[in-house]
Amino acid sequence: MTSNPTGNSSGNPSGTVHLPPTADTIYQHIRDLPIVSPHGHCDPAWFAENSAFRDPAELLIIPDHYVFRMLYSQGVPLQDLGIGVDPDIRDPRRIFQIFAQHWDRFLGTPSRQWLEHTFTHVFQISEPLTAQTADYYYDLIDAQLKTPQFRPRALFERFGLELLATTDAALDTLSHHQKIRASGWQGRIIPTFRPDTVLNPAAPDFAAHIRQLGELTGEDTASFASYLNALRQRRAFFKSEGATATDHAITTIHTCDVPDTEMATLLRQALQGPLSHADATRFYGRMLIEMAQMSVDDGLVMQIHGGSSRSTNAALYQRFGNDMGADIPIAVDWVNGLSALLNRVGNDPALSLILFTLDETTYSRELAPMAGHWPALRLGPPWWFHDSLNGIARYFDTVVETAGYWNLAGFNDDTRALLSIPARHDLWRRGAALHLGGQISRGLFGLSDALDIARLLARDLAVDAYRLKDL
Template sequence: MLHEDRLFPANEATRAIARRIYEGIEDLPIVSPHGHTQAGWFVRNEPFPDPVTLLVQPDHYIFRMLYSQGISLDELEIPPQRLRPVAGDPGGKTPVKDPRKVWHIFASNYHLFRGTPSRLWLDYVFEKLFGLTERLSAKTADMYYDTIESKLRTPDFLPRALYERFGIEVLSTTDSPLDSLEDHKAVRESGWKGRILPTFRPDATVDPAVPGFQENVAALGKLTGEDTASWSGYLRALAVRRQYFKSMGATATDHGHPTARTADLSESKAEWVFGKVLAGEADAEHEELFRAQMLTEMARMSLEDGLVMQIHPGSVRNHNAQLYAKYGRDMGADIPMPTDYVHALKPLLDRFGNEPGLSIILFTLDETAFGRELAPLAGHYPCLRLGPPWWFFDSPEGMRRFRELVTETAGFYNTVGFNDDTRAFLSIPARHDVARRSDAAFLARMVAEHLLDEDEAVELAQELTVGLVRKAYKLEAVRSKE
């Protein structure tokens, strides 16, 4: 199924250049600094139960497409939220009753993924990991299922073995500030050489729109011994948890706010807004102002403790109200929206934008912002870098548009390489391979058009694959410990 020249330019001379560039990066280690896999997989190191639990249910790209064609989540045996105790895991601890039936639904509708990045990722997984080269369909569904199920029972397909087989250098998770990080601690103490790092994601305790916000703030106080009913105690508690995450290997924070709005309020005004949200008396504008202030507070803390700050705004989360009521978050119903960065970030940048010791990585779901706002901002402010195409644009065409829109203004060295941002563990090498091929193709065109010499393109490809991501996420120290 996989053509050796996939994603390379059609022009033969340019394609030959892309091949040569790709050969220098194809086998480099995978650096995965942002994602949503689970540290517990590597603690327990147990076989994945079946093909559906591993490949279909965790991947919102898959069940989103199936749902759009009238296939219900009930048919895919994704349980309602009340039966799904593991946050962020559609299957959770509820076993699939008839995984073969669910697999047949997926296989019979595999044609829906034609032309999508999911098709590229899945074909890679099927061929490279399971040796399956006949296209998935209703006809081949049982053959696929039996082959995958059989291999999942072998030692080569245990989580740690797959991590090593994929050539992963480091893998970061995304974790609530209320998480004990016991699984991360267990990985560190196990003697296994794999690097699984936590990432501080404080949304549950800094976004008043998150259900249970007040209870979460109280739990933060109990966890840290700080008085989180006061503004100063609340900030200290967050700083304490950041330090704990850092002690467990974290190098970054992550912020999934609806917008990129920031604020720089006086202490008295910030304390007043905090009181409103904590009392449950805040309206939508108060909630947004509080989130805006907290982005600036997080930037201040990052300048103090050195954690890299990632901002992922611009998603209208859980757009499908009925789906959200029954199944909860992360059910494929998040929709991109226009996002302002120039005005939204100015309060934060007025205070910290000229600090070279601060590192903020900006992502967007609004592609129109790349050339108009983000590239000029990152091409000027020392603290800013551009994250790779994210979520809906994590695709060959999205990657090409990203390079075309940002390179002339921000260059390559104000970007941070690639991250896979996935819950689907087996798709990690596939996603990185797409990124490497896409970058090789882009650089090859520059060489063919005499904008770069080939030796520069080869060096850039190495930087885009491993060098820039290690530097941006401060992972050189992690690498040196191996």
């Protein structure tokens, strides 16, 4: 451990959650299991190039909307955090100083727990972060980032990662994934097929993306039948590069059966100009059913993330683009929204469809009963705003009685912050141990069953749900 330059102390700077004896016994059983990260947003270029991270601000603050959204809410302009600023002219030390000056604003948030875990367990810093220790932190982290032990591949191995899945646009060449494999490195990084920009007519530059899809596949994507063939080709390409899943981000859940003739007309119109909201919704609703049918055919797991109103701060979106921390949960109707899809393929166990929501009110009312019935469905873990100790507790309390454990999809960290991965999985494992300890205390089952379920929740359910059985 490093020496303390200030003599200050803080209650629990390690970012860990203290557990009562039974929960701790369960946690010790799973704490060191390998980490499976089957859905996330880390950059595959990190592992392809294996270059040193540039500086502490670029690694810990600039790409992490969990962090900068809190600072923005406290009046810190995003440009002061280096966002939208040329990396060669921004001041990373100053950015880290601003972050440290506002560190107390993160008390009570999962971001605080994740970062404390990172500082303590990854960088081995024992003293608290303050405005006075900001330079000390910066220098110590910066020095470690320049060492071979902090290159992306070394961190992957140090964190005990068995697998990490990235999320990649449908038109991506996957060249970084190919470079990783060609290097001979044994770390397993796989892509995930994210086709929203070529499925949703409301997506920016939809027509241009459809034309590019045709160029990549040699299909006439102005024809609906050939457009479907082009999508099948891209799915097959992703699968050949190691993908086991697709991913779809949807604000309002809506699937519908639309005749092929109408789809052909809507596609032609979408290539000429924007569709009305109603027509775009119908087109996308049918295409989600097509994606589910293709998943039955090719075995790719289908993920749907629903209930997020994206980029609600128009000024930030216009200046900085997507993912600026202004995405907000909204109410979702899963039962009616997925009715057309599930009544087409939901009875087929060849489909694995994993659902994620930001609308917690649907857990006990809709999602748990649905996952407890439809053979195709699995319920994803608490996502985004609810990936927290309390969110994990609410999740278990509202879904287990109806869905059971085996209809859950285990855990994924869904992060673009590499260093937070072990912290997030550790928090989930502690949360699962707390839940299972409570089940034992209520007499619902004994320790032996709890230990078996704990391993499922920590690793094995994710392996099964994402069809990673060769791990």
